[in-house]
Amino acid sequence: MNSIDDNSVTPFLSLPDLPVPLHQSQCVTHKDEILICGGFLSQDCYSYHMLKKKYKLICRYPEDVTLKGHCVVKRTDNNNPNDITLLSFGGGAKHSLVLRYVSVWNDDSGNKIDGINTENTKHCNEWLPFTDNNGQPICLGRMYDNYWGASALIGGSNNHLLFITYRLNNIAVFDLNLFRYIKYDKLPMHNEICYHCFVSKAINRLELNKNKRKHEMLLFCQDKGFSIEYDEDDNNFKFNEVWVCSTIRPFYAYAYVCINDFILFFGGHTTDDDCSKDVHKFSMTTNKWRKFEHTLPSPLYACFGTLSRDNTFVHIIGGKYDKKNVSALHIKANVKEWMREETEIEKQWIMIEKEKQEIHEIKMEMEKTYYNLAQKKIKV
Numbered sequence: 001m002n003s004i005d006d007n008s009v010t011p012f013l014s015l016p017d018l019p020v021p022l023h024q025s026q027c028v029t030h031k032d033e034i035l036i037c038g039g040f041l042s043q044d045c046y047s048y049h050m051l052k053k054k055y056k057l058i059c060r061y062p063e064d065v066t067l068k069g070h071c072v073v074k075r076t077d078n079n080n081p082n083d084i085t086l087l088s089f090g091g092g093a094k095h096s097l098v099l100r101y102v103s104v105w106n107d108d109s110g111n112k113i114d115g116i117n118t119e120n121t122k123h124c125n126e127w128l129p130f131t132d133n134n135g136q137p138i139c140l141g142r143m144y145d146n147y148w149g150a151s152a153l154i155g156g157s158n159n160h161l162l163f164i165t166y167r168l169n170n171i172a173v174f175d176l177n178l179f180r181y182i183k184y185d186k187l188p189m190h191n192e193i194c195y196h197c198f199v200s201k202a203i204n205r206l207e208l209n210k211n212k213r214k215h216e217m218l219l220f221c222q223d224k225g226f227s228i229e230y231d232e233d234d235n236n237f238k239f240n241e242v243w244v245c246s247t248i249r250p251f252y253a254y255a256y257v258c259i260n261d262f263i264l265f266f267g268g269h270t271t272d273d274d275c276s277k278d279v280h281k282f283s284m285t286t287n288k289w290r291k292f293e294h295t296l297p298s299p300l301y302a303c304f305g306t307l308s309r310d311n312t313f314v315h316i317i318g319g320k321y322d323k324k325n326v327s328a329l330h331i332k333a334n335v336k337e338w339m340r341e342e343t344e345i346e347k348q349w350i351m352i353e354k355e356k357q358e359i360h361e362i363k364m365e366m367e368k369t370y371y372n373l374a375q376k377k378i379k380v
Contacts, residue, residue, distance in 0.1 A: 010297050011337040012316070014330075019046060019055050021326040022318035023302040024195075026072035030084055030101065031309055037072045037088060037099075039318060040302075040326075047104050048330070050308055050315075056104045059126050061088075061097070068092030069149040069195070071164075075176070078159060087130065089140040090147030090166070096130040096140045132179040140164075140174065149194030155215045157232060165219055168192045171237065173230065185237045189224050195253040195302070196221035199263060201284055218242065218263070218284065223249040245289035246356050247349075248280050255305030257314050261285050264338055266316055269301035273323060276301070281338060289353060292338065293345045300327065311335060 022039035029035075034048040035058065043061035048054070061067060070091035077083040086099040102124040129137045140162075141147050150166035154176075162174040169191070173183040187193070201216035217228040225242035248254075251268030254276070265280040277296040282289055296316070303319025313332045320326055342350065 009294075011294050011333045012297055012331040013333065015315075015332060016053055016055070016330065017328040018318060018330055019057075019328075020044060021328040023320045023326050024067075024069055025304045025318045026070060026088070027304045027306045027315075027317055028072060028074040028086065029306050029309060030074070031103070033103065033105070034306055034315060034317070035086070035101065036317065037086065038067045038070065040068060041066070043067060045099075049105055050313075052105070058101075058104055059099070061095075061127055065095045065097070065127075066091070066093040069147075070095070071147070071150050071152050073152050073154050073162065075154055075159070087162070088127065089130070089152075090150045090164075092148040094139065094141050094147060096138055097127040098130050099127050100124045138179055141166075145170070145172075149196075151196055151198035151219075153198060153200055153217065155200055155217075155230075157213055161215075161230075161232075163198075163215075163217065163230070165193060165196065165198050167194050171228070173235075183230075183235050183237075187219070187224075187226060187228075188239050188241075189226075191222060191224050193219070193221040193224075195269075197254070197256045197263065197265065199256070199258045201227065218282075220244060220248075220263075220265075220282075222252050242287060243289075243357055243360070245280065245291065245353050247278060247291050247353075248289075250274070251276055251301075253301045255300075255303040255316050255319070257305040257307050259307060259311055259314075259335055262338075264305070264314060266305055267296055267300040267303060267319065269320075275299035275320075275322060279338070288350075290342065290346060291349050291353075293343045294337065297331070300329070303327070303329070307335070308332075314338075 020042060022042055025039035026037045027034050032050045036046045038045055038061055045058040046055045047058055068091045070088060072086055072088045075085045084101050086101060089096045131137050146167040150164055152162060152164045155161050160177045162176055164172045169187040169189050171185050171187060172181055175182050197220040199218050201218050213232045215230045219226045219228060223244050225244045227240045227242050229238040248265060250270040254268035255266040257264050261284050263282045268276040277299040279292040279295055298321060300319040304317045306315050312335055314335055315332045317330055318327055
């Protein structure tokens with residue numbers, strides 16, 4: 001049930017509720033559709049048409065697949081942007097499935113659907129085992145890898161690399177052309193990452209597939225943030241720590257979207273079961289944070305954020321209000337709302353946060369100095 005406080009002033013607009021309450025859902029945007037690919041213990045997949053404001057069932061996950069913190073990414077054919085494949089994997093009980101999507105909103109007339117010949121649409125819109133070129137099934141993740149709450153993205157010079165970040169502090173690269181892992185590494189942290197933010201740092205999204213051999217990404221989870229660079233030629237990672245503002249540090253399981261230079265964060269959850277309705281923004285070029293005066297209509301976590309095709313609206317889908325109540329919420333807000341000049345309250349927050357960051361940096365420098373002195377004494 002939708003739980004918006006109608007008396008509050010909010011930039012969010014209510015849209016038709018989801019067909020079923022969902023949290024930990026995975027969504028991708030395709031043209032004017034949002035493809036909603038299941039959720040926690042929920043196997044139904046829907047298409048929401050942003051112009052028609054209606055939902056249609058696409059399919060269901062196979063009965064033997066249990067969804068608990070799964071991950072879905074979209075891979076587009078470089079030669080035909082209409083031809084997309086969804087890759088679903090991970091979760092508490094691992095699965096590795098693919099779905100070739102053809103719009104469920106097309107009518108039956110004509111010989112082409114989404115620019116795809118109708119004779120080539122057999123087995124579309126159904127989850128099938130992920131296989132190599134010889135038809136052999138591929139299982140993403142080693143037996144001991146924990147993909148519950150993993151986050152992933154597709155990049156690479158030929159849109160062929162799947163970057164997966166997962167518990168405890170792991171990052172892996174899977175080559176989608178070779179059908180094998182080519183790199184495993186660990187983030188320089190002791191915290192556990194799950195239900196975290198993981199995005200490409202390419203400011204111009206069109207630059208992603210222009211034969212670039214070095215790829216920059218950002219990861220945020222609770223009080224840890226990292227800028228990650230992967231070099232295809234050397235097959236190596238470089239990690240640099242990024243400051244995380246104090247008001248989002250306790251949280252994970254937030255919705256997030258990447259728009260131009262910015263990442264927007266919505267809501268979140270703490271290990272103490274606190275739930276947030278705050279909205280934050282991070283600049284990928286200046287590494288500056290902003291906490292907005294405007295908030296979500298109510299506290300929310302385990303929700304999903306995605307953008308409209310033209311990047312004018314951000315959609316927030318599903319989630320939980322607390323431990324017991326799962327939401328069928330679907331709201332949207334104009335991206336312009338989050339690009340306005342700071343209010344006085346927001347300016348005050350920025351000043352206070354700057355002081356906290358300076359104190360933190362001084363403390364880190366002092367600890368580094370003490371450590372170096374201690375090392376010298378040990379050597380003596």
